[in-house]
Amino acid sequence: MGQIGGSLDAFIGAVHRRAAVLDNEIELVCGVFSQSAEKSKQTGKALYLPDDRVYTSFEEMILREKELPEGERMDFVSIVTPNHMHFPPAKMALENGFHVICDKPMTLNLQQAKDLAQIVEQTGLVFGLTHNYTGYPMVKEARDMVRNGILGPLRKIVVEYPQGWLSKDEEHNDYKQAIWRTDPARSGAAGCMGDIGTHAENLAEYITGLKIEELCADLSTFVPGRQLDDDGNVLLRFEGGVKGVLHASQISNGEENSLKIFVYGELGGLEWHQMEPNTLKYKTQEGQRIIRPNVGNNSAAAKAHIRLPAGHPEGFFEAFANIYRNFAFAVKAHMEGREADPLYDFPSVQDGVRGLAFIDTVIASSKDDSKKWTKFVE
Amino acid sequence: MGQIGGSLDAFIGAVHRRAAVLDNEIELVCGVFSQSAEKSKQTGKALYLPDDRVYTSFEEMILREKELPEGERMDFVSIVTPNHMHFPPAKMALENGFHVICDKPMTLNLQQAKDLAQIVEQTGLVFGLTHNYTGYPMVKEARDMVRNGILGPLRKIVVEYPQGWLSKDEEHNDYKQAIWRTDPARSGAAGCMGDIGTHAENLAEYITGLKIEELCADLSTFVPGRQLDDDGNVLLRFEGGVKGVLHASQISNGEENSLKIFVYGELGGLEWHQMEPNTLKYKTQEGQRIIRPNVGNNSAAAKAHIRLPAGHPEGFFEAFANIYRNFAFAVKAHMEGREADPLYDFPSVQDGVRGLAFIDTVIASSKDDSKKWTKFVE
Amino acid sequence: MGQIGGSLDAFIGAVHRRAAVLDNEIELVCGVFSQSAEKSKQTGKALYLPDDRVYTSFEEMILREKELPEGERMDFVSIVTPNHMHFPPAKMALENGFHVICDKPMTLNLQQAKDLAQIVEQTGLVFGLTHNYTGYPMVKEARDMVRNGILGPLRKIVVEYPQGWLSKDEEHNDYKQAIWRTDPARSGAAGCMGDIGTHAENLAEYITGLKIEELCADLSTFVPGRQLDDDGNVLLRFEGGVKGVLHASQISNGEENSLKIFVYGELGGLEWHQMEPNTLKYKTQEGQRIIRPNVGNNSAAAKAHIRLPAGHPEGFFEAFANIYRNFAFAVKAHMEGREADPLYDFPSVQDGVRGLAFIDTVIASSKDDSKKWTKFVE
Amino acid sequence: MGQIGGSLDAFIGAVHRRAAVLDNEIELVCGVFSQSAEKSKQTGKALYLPDDRVYTSFEEMILREKELPEGERMDFVSIVTPNHMHFPPAKMALENGFHVICDKPMTLNLQQAKDLAQIVEQTGLVFGLTHNYTGYPMVKEARDMVRNGILGPLRKIVVEYPQGWLSKDEEHNDYKQAIWRTDPARSGAAGCMGDIGTHAENLAEYITGLKIEELCADLSTFVPGRQLDDDGNVLLRFEGGVKGVLHASQISNGEENSLKIFVYGELGGLEWHQMEPNTLKYKTQEGQRIIRPNVGNNSAAAKAHIRLPAGHPEGFFEAFANIYRNFAFAVKAHMEGREADPLYDFPSVQDGVRGLAFIDTVIASSKDDSKKWTKFVE
CATH class of the missing domain: 3.30.360.10 (Dihydrodipicolinate Reductase; domain 2)
Known part of the structure; x- marks a missing residue:
């Protein structure tokens, strides 16, 4: 996973990262965490990323990662920027073959949302939206x-x-x-x-x-x-x-x-x-x-989203992680040419x-x- | 207090009676508990009322009680009939000099409500409405x-x-x-x-x-x-x-x-x-x-409506009784020609x-x- | 009912009185509310009792009430004094033919408790103890x-x-x-x-x-x-x-x-x-x-002790009133020579x-x- | 981190792993997950570990990891076996220079616990115990x-x-x-x-x-x-x-x-x-x-252990993760020759x-x- 947005001082970036790794199905491999190159670098360092996988713009990330061999390059991007910066990277990522998981509301306006839905349909790639409470x-x-x-x-x-x-x-x-x-x-x-x-x-x-x-x-x-x-x-x-x-x-x-x-x-x-x-x-x-x-x-449906015995409270991160894990399962299924199991559902571009x-x-x-x-x- | 409505099989009649007596300020002295004379009699008996204070119509009750000497006759009527039977007895009671406490909604329609408000104003008598949750x-x-x-x-x-x-x-x-x-x-x-x-x-x-x-x-x-x-x-x-x-x-x-x-x-x-x-x-x-x-x-304001130390739960009857007790205080004040203490408030005809x-x-x-x-x- | 103890400034006296009257089965007819004759008189007045039914000692109350005709005299005594003053009036009341309901703990010590149990057994009268939480x-x-x-x-x-x-x-x-x-x-x-x-x-x-x-x-x-x-x-x-x-x-x-x-x-x-x-x-x-x-x-068993529909909270007074009402039922049964219905149970001298x-x-x-x-x- | 115990069908192994990775401070690099070599291998595979870092005994793991260069070898072991298998690997790990975090109760008996405390003291290494509720x-x-x-x-x-x-x-x-x-x-x-x-x-x-x-x-x-x-x-x-x-x-x-x-x-x-x-x-x-x-x-103290804004519930994993993160901070401090910050406390061998x-x-x-x-x- 490559992350767009979510520098150290942003709240939601770390939420997505924690949710992503909780089930050991997803690894953060690259990112552009801020519009400030400096901040982005600092964040990447704090996250133990190698310098060459910390980028200065989402365009750079998408293009450079695309050149990396499969298995090494990121499989999908996670978009955690403010709303106005959801559509541009989502569009570009999809158009370059990357699956996308994105914070909500999905775009800045309805027109962008409809456009994005069309792109998702055209590319056939997996798109997830973090309406986390459904997790x-x-x-x-x-x-x-x-x-x-x-x-x-x-x-x-x-x-x-x-x-x-x-x-x-x-x-x-x-x-x-x-x-x-x-x-x-x-x-x-x-x-x-x-x-x-x-x-x-x-x-x-x-x-x-x-x-x-x-x-x-x-x-x-x-x-x-x-x-x-x-x-x-x-x-x-x-x-x-x-x-x-x-x-x-x-x-x-x-x-x-x-x-x-x-x-x-x-x-x-x-x-x-x-x-x-x-x-x-x-x-x-x-x-x-x-x-x-x-x-x-x-x-x-509930059982597939519980990790602990009775009385051991799971909370916000675990619900969020359910969205990420289910999205990851769908990405995996996509890679393997299988239908994803509907038991592991997550919010879609249509929800957006x-x-x-x-x-x-x-x-x-x-x-x-x-x-x-x-x-x-x- | 004389009660109109509230036979043994009615829910709200007993609520009013219990609320009325809880604080030892009000005594049930007469009533007409049902349109059925038989039921009314049975209820009166169960309530240990003397036979001659159990009436067969609210008109009879109001007129007969009016003839009794002060101190013996009821001081006010409590109306606990279905809504369509609120206005007629309320009007007649007020016009015959009895204070009234009445269940809600106050009347069958807005016109009756306005008429009743006017009667209350004209008579200068005390009118209470049992929006009990404010108690x-x-x-x-x-x-x-x-x-x-x-x-x-x-x-x-x-x-x-x-x-x-x-x-x-x-x-x-x-x-x-x-x-x-x-x-x-x-x-x-x-x-x-x-x-x-x-x-x-x-x-x-x-x-x-x-x-x-x-x-x-x-x-x-x-x-x-x-x-x-x-x-x-x-x-x-x-x-x-x-x-x-x-x-x-x-x-x-x-x-x-x-x-x-x-x-x-x-x-x-x-x-x-x-x-x-x-x-x-x-x-x-x-x-x-x-x-x-x-x-x-x-x-x-709260203290004036609490009867028990911390942690001893008071409930629905006690809140209801607060309405009755405060109404009784106002009746007493009226009898004694005093202003009622606003600390002991209760819903009014205007609320109705x-x-x-x-x-x-x-x-x-x-x-x-x-x-x-x-x-x-x- | 005649009450022993429970002057206006005592907490538990008013609790017993409210509990007693809630179900319209019991009426306070006399009392000795304090060791101070003055306080007792004031309390009686506030409770609308006639002067001649407010006594200055429990001994006086028991003896004088005993002389009154049945139906007029109190049927039982309610004892709400501090613990050391439970046994003497309970004993004397029972020995003079009055049923007794008493606050807890029942007596000052175990010996008194056993003695009281024996007196209850010998007299065959009804004895109730207000372990109210069981109500x-x-x-x-x-x-x-x-x-x-x-x-x-x-x-x-x-x-x-x-x-x-x-x-x-x-x-x-x-x-x-x-x-x-x-x-x-x-x-x-x-x-x-x-x-x-x-x-x-x-x-x-x-x-x-x-x-x-x-x-x-x-x-x-x-x-x-x-x-x-x-x-x-x-x-x-x-x-x-x-x-x-x-x-x-x-x-x-x-x-x-x-x-x-x-x-x-x-x-x-x-x-x-x-x-x-x-x-x-x-x-x-x-x-x-x-x-x-x-x-x-x-x-x-529960239904016999509920007065209100679902969601209308009953509280401490109502539980207490259940003890009093059940005791009153037993007193009534005793008067009528019947067995009391065990559905309407209340704490006994053995509990004490x-x-x-x-x-x-x-x-x-x-x-x-x-x-x-x-x-x-x- | 290298894990001892915690095969796929064990409850607590996955808890430790999720807790360990949540804050992106700890990475699972090796393990021996079961006494059964087959199960251990399967678990390692499911956790995306390379085959050569999945061992068949804790002894093998400790000795082989010790031979790896610093930075590549595990920094500490996490022990999640049944109680009787806490002491032997803990002892051996410490004696071979690895920090240890261990499930509770710490050992099978008090003598082992005292022995372990002595070994911790002698080696000067970091020891953590997952009394997770303190997290x-x-x-x-x-x-x-x-x-x-x-x-x-x-x-x-x-x-x-x-x-x-x-x-x-x-x-x-x-x-x-x-x-x-x-x-x-x-x-x-x-x-x-x-x-x-x-x-x-x-x-x-x-x-x-x-x-x-x-x-x-x-x-x-x-x-x-x-x-x-x-x-x-x-x-x-x-x-x-x-x-x-x-x-x-x-x-x-x-x-x-x-x-x-x-x-x-x-x-x-x-x-x-x-x-x-x-x-x-x-x-x-x-x-x-x-x-x-x-x-x-x-x-x-509380703030240092909260990850989310008000009203976003953190639960069992996050508390557990606090223990792991604080332990990791202490390991880091140890590596860097610093005192660990007492704000980031965790249960010790003395607690054990x-x-x-x-x-x-x-x-x-x-x-x-x-x-x-x-x-x-x-």
Whole structure:
């Protein structure tokens, strides 16, 4: 794997690296970690990479690696730059024969997303998107239960994602994360809704297998001077008459990273919280059952994503690593000319397109008070 | 106190009676417990009432009690009938000089509510409404914290009230509660939104002191054949630019009575769950503090509504009893020609008017897809 | 009911009164609320009692009430004085034909307890002891599950009761509760172990139906100058080879009233916490089920002690009221010459004897380092 | 790093490997993964090791690696075999100049432990023991709070470790883990107490900085035919008059891996649960504060062991990885002739000696009913 972005002072770069190596299926062999050649070099050194595999631009990396013999050159690139720098390297990597795994939201805008989807299709290469929350075993279990009809036909979905870290004007406090995330040029048209609203949207669609058909959004920017939304409340209508609510926030003071989902059907309900990810609550009018990794009979889907015995908590890195490992399995299958095993799923370029479409739809809806419902069009 | 409604097989009648007597300030002296004279008599007997204080109609009770000497006759009536039978006895009782405490929603429709408000004003008598969830000590504490600016100017309010008890077609299962609650003639224009949506609305306005100005609602009826909504999702806009979400449901399978509220301001946030009512979470970006009854310094408002030392859980009856006791204090003050102490507050006829206005507004909004926002007009 | 003790400034008196009236089966008709005639009078007045039913000594109350006609005179006495004042009024009440319900620990010492048991037996009157924690519906459910073999033969019991309210030298801070509870003359030979250790012991024996056969205790007094133990750790051996741990503390800083019990058998385990009393966790290696009042099928034993629908929390007063109501049922049955229904059980004089024997045994064990195990002898 | 033990079907081998690589400070370069040469080869292959670095015995590995040039040969060995196979390779590795990190309990018996301590001292090499639970950031925080006197002088420590996985006779169900853990020849003199009791003992001493001085134990074997204890309850006396309770179990049916610790001092208390490792509860009589990673001001000790922002759960692997990373830092410091930074601490050979002494003491105490207290002698 070659990494684009993720210098030592970036948060998400190290997350991807740790996730990549956890299962001993992936090795970091090269990278361009920063626009600053100096920073990139330092990072490469700290990562024990040889100097000649630390590059100064993604173009250089892709072209130089391509010249290396197979088996030695990187097999895929991992893109962990700010959003505006996802599309160019992804496109170039794919066009030069490298598989790609990329942070979310997938691109800066919907057009790029659609273009990328086309390139992926044309090249036939493997593309993965790190909607990492779908990598949790209990999320797999939840999806499996819905698929198997344990909840009956669905009726209602509530997904919420409050954070509080942008409650103040952090972008003027020299806080790197805050600066780019609130900058439309680097983050895209949405702030909170792009960063975490898309996670919520993806999680809801992933677990339920249902697509949002229309929505009604009310986005806000509470912190004076901020350029993008920092809070949003959305009514959802899914296919099949299923109703829903999605709300996300980065000004919910005192909240950490509190992604939660509640799914209700004719026969039962489910509840899952990202901050206690190893507990899935399954509720019916007859009572509540606590579902936990490696306690009793987990689904095959969950089992394939658990590494430890009951009561040994796996967390954020392990869920992230599940995305990477599954992506690696697909790359391997591709190399060997096999179909990848669908048990080891991971978010696709189509998920990425839906994420960008979600961003466009909530913004359009929020701006328009003249009608209640805005169609979700990819 | 004389009770109207609440025969032995009714749930809420006994709740009111237990709440009334808990603090030894109120005594049940008479009642008309059912439209069936037989049932009423049986109930009176079970409650150790003398036969001559058990009546066959509310009209009879009001008129006969009025003739009894002061000190012997009931001081107020407690109305615990289905919604359509709130207004007539309330009106007659007030017009005959009796204070009234009444279950919610206050009346069958907004017009009745406004009429009742006028009667209350004209008579100058005490009127209480049992939005019982505002009686919890930690709700008082939350309100006090907001009032004292501990959260800073508010930004966002999320209030949710999922239940699952109407997930199936219970109204055709000879389930008394389900039958009248889903019958427009007895319940009013809304089902779920009238029964519990109004509690959520009242709680949000009570704690924050803010009024909803406009809203956008999506009500549903999921159970085939049901006449009223059994689920609703609402975007809220409060005065002062504060945003919110309210969702309530009676088809959230496996949920018991899960009223929760989250309030976020510039300086901090609060979280409270009705099912664990003795815990109030106060959160800032610096950390979370657990506020509990009689642990450390509670506010005067909370202290006035706690009966037990730390760790001795008070619950639903005690919160309900706080409404009754405070109402009784106000009745006493009225009798003695004093102002009632505002520390011992309870929901008023104006809260009742807002509840009915809320019902009308969410229904109007839900029916109209041609605009996003519907003004909340009392 | 006539009450002995429980003036306005005493905590437990009002608890008993509220518990007594909650179900409309018991009425307070007289009392002697304090050794001070003045205080007693004030309390009676606040409780709306007629002056001539407020007495100045328990002897006077018992004798004067006895002279009143049946139906008018009190049916039983409720004793809520400090421990040293339990035995004398209990004895006299029984000997004069009054049933008795009494706070715990039952008497000042084991000899009094045994004497009282004999008097109860001789008089054939009803005696109840307010080990109130056994009144919780989920405790009834737990006991029912054990009885029905759902856990299989038991193996291990852990019961813990940490409080923190005596972490400091509160008995010298003019804190009435602290003063008498740490005074051997009024509290008896044990402090923490008498006040709350006996609750833990009673709860463990109640749920499991097993008796402690021997134990090994390590009691401590951490606060300098304190006369009685404020903390204790005990290894338990129950009949049938079941092992256990009991620890109780009043210096566990920051703990409120955190009584918890864990019971493990060959087939499954149970967990219950007093501070979240409406949740019973039932665990097996196949998973965990949450048992809640009125959710699904509760046992008949639990159902008989629940007043509200699912999700409406009942708490300390309601559990306490279950003891009172069941005692009242037994009194009624006695009056009517019937056997009381064992579904409506309550702690007995024999439970009280075991409580005092427990106190004696832990003290004896704690003082003697020369052997590990001390027999539990009543 | 070269690994001894940990073939593909062993649980703990992969844990060590994942923990080792997570922070990109350690690389697996060789190993002998099983007594079976075939299995060892297969494991090495699956781990992408070159054939010539996969050995057939630890002796071979140590001698052959020693001959490799520095920089190429392994820097240290990681020992993940059953307990009886800890001492021989540890001894040989140290005597041949390799640092050692080893699973716990450190050796088969106390004599080996003392011998190993002596060898470590003589060689001056780095030795680490994977009492992994001390690697959690909130455990570091807890220790830091105790050290800084935030709890005041300590009074009471409760540590409990219930598991349920050996509730049945799993050792006769062809369950590999169960077989060796219940076999005295491979596990040592204790079963439950060796496997998890030592973790509890280590955690209590780590957080509080206090040593157990004497104890009173009651060990049990509940499953018929089992050779070692599967449950134990222990009264503890720490230095300075601090009292405690430790109980551990592998027959607590339905428990997963529920290590918990409660520490109380004159000024406050702490509570930590391994299964929700990112929450530390800090309690005083004034209220409870929730301490979480990267929320507000964590201690330097905690911060040095956190990788993610608030609300992104780190779990078992990350805590384990903290032990490995800190050990690696110490190895690096040793290589560079520096003192290791004490901020990056990890369990030592002395911790291992105490663990074996704990095992011996609880067994001695449990066997002897003639006295209450048994001295804890290393």
